[in-house]
Amino acid sequence: MFLIMGCVFFFSRLFLRALVPVLTDRFFQTKVLYVASMNDQVVPIYSGLFTAVSHPLILRALYIDGDAYQLVVFQK
Numbered sequence: 001m002f003l004i005m006g007c008v009f010f011f012s013r014l015f016l017r018a019l020v021p022v023l024t025d026r027f028f029q030t031k032v033l034y035v036a037s038m039n040d041q042v043v044p045i046y047s048g049l050f051t052a053v054s055h056p057l058i059l060r061a062l063y064i065d066g067d068a069y070q071l072v073v074f075q076k
Contacts, residue, residue: 016053023055030057037063 022030032055036048049060 019053023057031059032057033059033061035061035063037065039063039065 019032022032034049036043036045038045040048045062049062050058051060
């Protein structure tokens, strides 16, 4: 996941090249969903949500485990 976030790496270019036809197909209007977890200690949130790319058909979600984070943190 770290290599995909950098746009100069080989795998990130392959991923972006594969993503372009999916997002530009006007017939199917395929939506892409990226989900990241607040509890993930290996993959950072910006990488899990693939924040390097912006498109109206890209949806993002953040999983927050209720046992790990108290409700008070998100109320402030």
